[in-house]
Amino acid sequence: MKRYSAFAIAREALRFHSGWERAWRNPEPKKKYDVIIVGAGGHGLATAYYLGRNFGITNVAVIEKGWLGGGNTGRNTTIIRSNYLQDPSAAIYEKARSLYENLSQDLNYNVMFSPRGVMMLAQTHHEIRGYQRTAHANALQGVTTEFISPQKVKELCPIINLDGPRYPVLGALWQPRGGTARHDAVAWGYARACSDMGMDIIQQCEVKAVRQNDGKVVGVDTTKGAIDGDKLGLVVAGHSGVLADMAGFRLPVESVALQALVSEPIKPCMDVVVMANTVHGYMSQSDKGEMVIGGGADGYNNYTQRGSFHHVEETVRALVETFPMISRLKMLRWWGGIVDMTGDRSPILSKTPLENCFINCGWGTGGFKAIPGSGWGMAELMAKGQSSLTEEFTMSRFKDGKFIDESVAAGVAH
Amino acid sequence: MLIFECPYCGVHAEESELSPGGEAHLKRFGPGSDDADFESYLFIRENPKGVHFERWRHSNGCGKWFHAARCTMTLEVFGTYVAQTFEPPQDLKEKITAKRPGWSWRDFS
Numbered sequence: 247m248k249r250y251s252a253f254a255i256a257r258e259a260l261r262f263h264s265g266w267e268r269a270w271r272n273p274e275p276k277k278k279y280d281v282i283i284v285g286a287g288g289h290g291l292a293t294a295y296y297l298g299r300n301f302g303i304t305n306v307a308v309i310e311k312g313w314l315g316g317g318n319t320g321r322n323t324t325i326i327r328s329n330y331l332q333d334p335s336a337a338i339y340e341k342a343r344s345l346y347e348n349l350s351q352d353l354n355y356n357v358m359f360s361p362r363g364v365m366m367l368a369q370t371h372h373e374i375r376g377y378q379r380t381a382h383a384n385a386l387q388g389v390t391t392e393f394i395s396p397q398k399v400k401e402l403c404p405i406i407n408l409d410g411p412r413y414p415v416l417g418a419l420w421q422p423r424g425g426t427a428r429h430d431a432v433a434w435g436y437a438r439a440c441s442d443m444g445m446d447i448i449q450q451c452e453v454k455a456v457r458q459n460d461g462k463v464v465g466v467d468t469t470k471g472a473i474d475g476d477k478l479g480l481v482v483a484g485h486s487g488v489l490a491d492m493a494g495f496r497l498p499v500e501s502v503a504l505q506a507l508v509s510e511p512i513k514p515c516m517d518v519v520v521m522a523n524t525v526h527g528y529m530s531q532s533d534k535g536e537m538v539i540g541g542g543a544d545g546y547n548n549y550t551q552r553g554s555f556h557h558v559e560e561t562v563r564a565l566v567e568t569f570p571m572i573s574r575l576k577m578l579r580w581w582g583g584i585v586d587m588t589g590d591r592s593p594i595l596s597k598t599p600l601e602n603c604f605i606n607c608g609w610g611t612g613g614f615k616a617i618p619g620s621g622w623g624m625a626e627l628m629a630k631g632q633s634s635l636t637e638e639f640t641m642s643r644f645k646d647g648k649f650i651d652e653s654v655a656a657g658v659a660h
Numbered sequence: 661m662l663i664f665e666c667p668y669c670g671v672h673a674e675e676s677e678l679s680p681g682g683e684a685h686l687k688r689f690g691p692g693s694d695d696a697d698f699e700s701y702l703f704i705r706e707n708p709k710g711v712h713f714e715r716w717r718h719s720n721g722c723g724k725w726f727h728a729a730r731c732t733m734t735l736e737v738f739g740t741y742v743a744q745t746f747e748p749p750q751d752l753k754e755k756i757t758a759k760r761p762g763w764s765w766r767d768f769s
């Protein structure tokens with residue numbers, strides 16, 4: 247693989263950009279792999295990458311039914327933060343956030359990580375208490391956050407209307423090293439690095455069945471034929487229920503639509519990410535100038551990758567209250583993704599009842615931020631059978647009553 | 661946008677008039693039941709890509725709970741029926757079979 251660098255740009259500029267190579271190979275599947283990962287979203291690709299980087303396991307296939315990064319990884323609003331309440335969450339999300347800091351250098355691919363700061367508005371007295379509690383928890387966990395006053399909010403984000411008609415801004419939980427990254431680039435960067443290690447990313451190949459023998463996984467049947475594997479990782483977000491069904495177990499997961507929209511590009515007016523969880527709206531400005539907007543998830547099961555109109559209306563209405571200046575903006579694009587929601591709004595990274603079959607799912611509305619940490623932990627779990635990052639995120643926690651409850655803590659978990 | 665006919669008041673209600681209530685026909689387990697049953701009642705869900713049965717409430721209308729059969733892949737609504745039953749009515753099951761031959765959902769097909 248030729249490295250990307252300032253020198254490479256200069257070199258290619260002198261020869262009409264004729265020397266750029268393909269970022270990853272497009273191979274046909276081999277007969278057998280040590281590890282098969284289903285799903286080439288960020289989490290699947292990061293799992294493969296750290297299997298190779300940290301454990302030297304490179305005979306790996308990542309199988310994707312569409313194109314890599316075309317699931318939720320390419321559909322999200324890219325908010326990165328790690329100010330969760332519970333210790334296991336803070337550990338895995340902060341691991342991810344800290345890996346994001348150097349990910350571009352690590353992958354030799356610009357993922358455009360922009361730690362511009364994330365602010366979660368407190369708009370009710372309940373939220374003030376909740377976020378102050380989170381700020382204290384974060385201090386103990388070693389995650390840098392701060393509860394800030396409305397005046398500080400206004401300083402950091404002048405376009406906010408502090409005394410909105412329904413919900414005035416009473417303060418905010420501020421994580422200065424949170425921010426955003428380029429979602430496609432995260433998938434592409436991991437894919438390029440995996441391909442460079444000799445791993446096969448097999449796109450346009452749908453897994454149709456999980457083959458097992460004696461309670462152990464032996465491979466998968468795909469639209470490109472049967473592929474054998476010693477270990478299998480299911481990392482398919484909204485389709486986790488479908489894959490679990492193939493593998494013969496049930497999950498505490500439901501798939502629902504979550505939507506986002508972006509406006510026409512405007513001049514820079516906001517250099518932080520703002521989340522307003524009480525009214526279900528959040529917004530940031532992309533480098534191109536578009537306002538990137540997201541809201542709450544629909545309340546019913548859905549696999550269509552589009553959501554309901556009234557939810558978008560609710561989101562936009564709430565944001566217009568908080569940011570009156572956006573009321574005249576035209577929206578350019580609007581889309582949905584299918585997110586996998588668990589009962590405690592925390593993910594599952596776990597062994598399964600089928601031996602050598604592992605699952606990574608349940609990231610719901612907030613897994614983009616977790617991609618590097620999740621891949622790190624999942625790779626360790628698959629290579630060694632256990633990982634300190636994932637040990638609390640078992641699928642059996644729902645039976646044991648050991649929830650990692652982020653739903654009451656965050657309300658929304660983007 | 662989903663539109664359901666409320667089996668009680670007969671109104672064709674669109675989504676914003678309704679509240680989703682999750683999976684239908686859950687078997688309830690309470691104190692004294694074993695952990696696996698309690699887990700499956702509280703957390704384990706069907707989550708099918710296709711035919712699904714749910715509870716909905718006509719919250720901004722007559723206020724009553726009812727059942728609905730729907731396809732999660734196309735958002736097609738197959739029909740609605742009253743809340744006081746443990747399984748979908750036969751004619752609705754037949755209607756679904758005509759549209760989705762070979763469907764099954766838990767023990768129903």
Ligand SMILES: Cc1cc2nc3c(=O)[nH]c(=O)nc-3n(C[C@H](O)[C@H](O)[C@H](O)COP(=O)(O)OP(=O)(O)OC[C@H]3O[C@@H](n4cnc5c(N)ncnc54)[C@H](O)[C@@H]3O)c2cc1C
Nearest residue numbers: 285287288289311317318319322323325453583613614615
């Ligand atoms: C609108 C929206 C906004 C969001 N905003 C944020 C945010 O601001 N911050 C944040 O942290 N998170 C956010 N999220 C959540 C985040 O996008 C997801 O948690 C994360 O991208 C999940 O990554 P993944 O790799 O697990 O899944 P995906 O990227 O969905 O990848 C799973 C892949 O599996 C493939 N697949 C499925 N079935 C099969 C099969 N049978 N065979 C082969 N391949 C299969 C799919 O095609 C897909 O490419 C948002 C999500 C949405 C939808």
Ligand SMILES: [Zn+2]
Nearest residue numbers: 666669718722
């Ligand atoms: Zn009614």
